[in-house]
Amino acid sequence: MKQLRGKPLKDFLKQVQQPKRDLIxxxxxxxxxxxVGSAFRIADACNVQELILTGISAKPPHPLLRKVARGKQRRVKWSYTEQASDAIISLKSKGFMSCALELTPKSIPYYEVELPDKICLIVGHEDHGITKRTLAVCDMFIFLPMYGKGTSMNVHVSLGIAAYHILHAPRNT
Structure with a gap:
């Protein structure tokens, strides 16, 4: 058995049905x-509509971000805004529901949430998480259960797990 590469890999991936859920x-x-560079790669892999960077987030053309993103920062639509809450409010006016990946008293495990067809997934600062101002405008809160001794994962790892679940979770009918 050998790995698929080049055109055979692209042909193989074209056979996979793309999920029908809008994700930002x-x-x-x-x-x-x-x-952030890893988030660009995840965004490309998940075919997200947009990646919105806010506040003090690293931004292209940062050299380390560019190296990690491996060109995906040029392929993925992205924008910057100062306040995440402003971006969320704008997306809500376009029919998106906001989902914060954060531990709050109202958080439920990521695999138990009923997901809409249009969703924006919010992740926060590596140490401080998502701000209270931003949490105040979010519609739902999810978390990834930790079964070991640690209480957190790297932001991009959590983002990838949640994003793929969102894309492949059953659709509400």
């Missing part, structure tokens, strides 16, 4: 360019 990422104050 919002990165609030994600400082580490490795996390």
């Amino acid at each position: 990422f919002i990165l609030q104050d994600v400082q580490d360019p490795i996390n």
Whole structure:
């Protein structure tokens, strides 16, 4: 058995049915360019509509972000706005529901949430998470259960897990 590469790989991936859910990422104050570069790669892999960077998030053309993103920062539509809450409010006016990946008293496990067809997924700062101002405008809150001794994962790892679940979760009918 050998790995698929080049045209055979592209042909193989074209056979996979793409999920029918609109997804946007919002990165609030994600400082580490490795996390942001990885988010661009995840956004490309998930075919997100847009990646919105806010606050003190690392932005292209940061050299480490560019290296980690491997060109995806040129392929993925992205924008910058100062306040994540403003981006969320704007997206709500376009029919999106906001989903914060954060531990709050109202958070439910990511695999138990009923998901709409248009969703923006918000992740926050590596140490401080999502701000209270932003949480105040979010529609739902999810978390990834931790079964080991640690209580958190890298931002981009959590983003990838949640994004793929959102894309492949059953659709409301």
